[in-house]
Structure formats: C-alpha cells, structure tokens
Amino acid sequence: MxxxxxxxxxxxxxxxxxxxxxxxxxxxxxxxxxxxxxxxxxxxxxxESIQEVEGIDYGRGMAYSYYYGYLRFVLPSDGINNPGIRSKIEMYEASENVTIPVKKLFILIPESGYIPPDLSEASNYRLEGAKSLQSEIRDRAGTKRRDYKNTVYKIHPNNYEPGHRPVYIVVEGATPMLTLYEILQHNHEQTATYRRNKKQIVASFYETLAKLVSDPSCRNVVELVYYQDDDDTGNRINVAEMLLDRIRQQALQSF
Incomplete structure (x- = not known):
C-alpha cells in the first residue's frame, strides 16, 4: 500500500x-x-464563544430575566388580582391625598451598576422615601406569597426650604445592575472578563430591556433612565435633578 x-x-x-x-x-x-x-x-x-460571552449575551440574559421574572408581574394588569402599576399609583394618590405627576415606574440603570439601598444617597438627600404602592403577592418557584412592591419617593426641588412642595415619583434601581456591580467586587473565574466589558454589558442590558418594555402592555407605564454616573469633571450625577428633568418634560403643569 x-x-x-x-x-x-x-x-x-x-x-x-x-x-x-x-x-x-x-x-x-x-x-x-x-x-x-x-x-x-x-x-x-x-x-467566537468568548466574544459572545464578553458582554452581549450576559447583558441580554439579565434583561430577559429581569423582565420576565419581575417587570411582567408589577407593570401590567393581569385582569384578575393585579390592577397594574398605573392603577396602584392612582389608588395611592387617593389614599395619601397627593399627586404623582408621571404615572410610571422609573428604573435607574447607572453605567457603573451601583445603586445605593436608599436613593437619597444618590441625590444629595433631595430624594426622600415615602410609603410603597400596594404590594403584588405571588407564589413563585416554590416560594409562597412572594412580595413585590414599588417605593414612592418625594423629590425636594428646593432643598427643604419652607413652603416648598415635594414632587412624588415611583422610582427604583434595576437590581441586575447592582448584582453585576457586586460581582465585580470579587475575584471569580470570569470577573476580569466582566470588568473589561462592563460598559458593553450594561449597554446590552439597557438596549434589550428597552425593546422588551416596548410591549403594548408596558410601554406607557415604565421609563428606563440609563445614565453615566460621573460627569466629565468627575462629580457624581444628582439623581434627583435628573428625575426632575424627566418629569418636567412630561408634566410641566406640576411645577
């Protein structure tokens, strides 16, 4: 042969x-x-697989999980027990005798991923937590009566000056962003990859989530606030001012 x-x-x-x-x-x-x-x-x-892992798939996966594991429960009405977040805001206004000018859930998506436990810390204490909206109770993945609720904040435009009138808003941070931030504080097998591609991961999360919440049942009751934490001078962005600008654009008559 x-x-x-x-x-x-x-x-x-x-x-x-x-x-x-x-x-x-x-x-x-x-x-x-x-x-x-x-x-x-x-x-x-x-x-090619690593290129996909470095940012794109992880950010997209977090967005799908956040949307289907949380936002789909709290935003739209299910037609049975959950009236939807807009109706909950209106019930809150009636019971507390206040006005929430923009009847949406504002979701903060900071580029750094860091979201403090109390949003007053990101606003020079011009944001003040108030009562929460009516809770949404669900049995979920073996956990009985899991409690989903959204916090109402008061924004103090004039730094608590006498006679000032606070502006009410329903706002919270996107919890997957805080999870990402906490991952980056430790040294795991993929931590270096996530650190290197953090901005891409956050951008992918935001872009994917924006498409998901454009669903007709959600698009008018949620607003994503994607922002860079630090401005060009290195100063921290005041979240209260940023949110006030958003409200002024949609409900100028409230000022």
Missing part, C-alpha cells in the same frame, strides 16, 4: 518508497499537522 504526505503548499511526495522508517515518520508528521489544524479550528470557535 502506498501512502502520501503533503505539507500545505508543497507537491505530493511518496514517502513509503523510502522505507518503513521514513514512512512512519511521514505519517506521524501528517497526524501532528492534522491535530494542529483541529486545534486552530477549535481555538477559533472558542474565540
């Missing part, structure tokens, strides 16, 4: 005719070359 061995770009050479030893080494070289080609092909596949 005659065997042939060829390097890429060289003519075919009959190796067995030079003896069994030469033929053996020729076959070994061919086998080695084949393995190297397969390794290169696998490396290309791995690189």
């Amino acid at each position: 005659i065997f042939y061995y060829s390097n890429v770009g060289n003519p075919v050479v009959q190796v067995w005719q030079h003896g069994p030893a030469v033929g053996f080494f020729g076959l070994a070289a061919a086998f080695f070359l084949s393995c190297m080609l397969n390794m290169n092909e696998n490396k290309l596949t791995d690189d």
Whole structure:
C-alpha cells in the first residue's frame, strides 16, 4: 500500500518508497499537522464563544430575566388580582391625598451598576422615601406569597426650604445592575472578563430591556433612565435633578 504526505503548499511526495522508517515518520508528521489544524479550528470557535460571552449575551440574559421574572408581574394588569402599576399609583394618590405627576415606574440603570439601598444617597438627600404602592403577592418557584412592591419617593426641588412642595415619583434601581456591580467586587473565574466589558454589558442590558418594555402592555407605564454616573469633571450625577428633568418634560403643569 502506498501512502502520501503533503505539507500545505508543497507537491505530493511518496514517502513509503523510502522505507518503513521514513514512512512512519511521514505519517506521524501528517497526524501532528492534522491535530494542529483541529486545534486552530477549535481555538477559533472558542474565540467566537468568548466574544459572545464578553458582554452581549450576559447583558441580554439579565434583561430577559429581569423582565420576565419581575417587570411582567408589577407593570401590567393581569385582569384578575393585579390592577397594574398605573392603577396602584392612582389608588395611592387617593389614599395619601397627593399627586404623582408621571404615572410610571422609573428604573435607574447607572453605567457603573451601583445603586445605593436608599436613593437619597444618590441625590444629595433631595430624594426622600415615602410609603410603597400596594404590594403584588405571588407564589413563585416554590416560594409562597412572594412580595413585590414599588417605593414612592418625594423629590425636594428646593432643598427643604419652607413652603416648598415635594414632587412624588415611583422610582427604583434595576437590581441586575447592582448584582453585576457586586460581582465585580470579587475575584471569580470570569470577573476580569466582566470588568473589561462592563460598559458593553450594561449597554446590552439597557438596549434589550428597552425593546422588551416596548410591549403594548408596558410601554406607557415604565421609563428606563440609563445614565453615566460621573460627569466629565468627575462629580457624581444628582439623581434627583435628573428625575426632575424627566418629569418636567412630561408634566410641566406640576411645577
């Protein structure tokens, strides 16, 4: 039997005719070359997978989880027990004798991912927590009567000056962003990858979530607030001012 061995770009050479030893080494070289080609092909596949992992898929996955695991419960009415967030805001206004000028849930998506436990810390204490809206109670993944609720905040436009009137708003941070931020504070196997691609992950989360909440049942009752935490001078953005600007654009008559 005659065997042939060829390097890429060289003519075919009959190796067995030079003896069994030469033929053996020729076959070994061919086998080695084949393995190297397969390794290169696998490396290309791995690189493509890594490129997907580095930002795009992780951000998108968080958005889907947040939407289907939370927002779909609290935003629209289910036609049975949950009246939907707009109706809950109107019931809150009636029971507390206040006005919430923009009847939406504002969701903060900071580029850093950090969201303080109390939003007053991100507003130079011009945001003040008030009572929460009516809770949404659900049995979820084996947990009985899981409580989903949204907090109403008061914005103090004039720094608590006498006679000032606070502006009410329903606002919270996107919890997956805080989870991402907390992951980056530790050293796990993929932490360096996430740190390197944090901005891409957050952007992917926002873009995917924006498409999801454009669903007719949600689009008019939620507003995503995607922002860079620090301005060009390194000063922290005042969340209260940012939210007031959003409200002024939609309900100028409230000022």
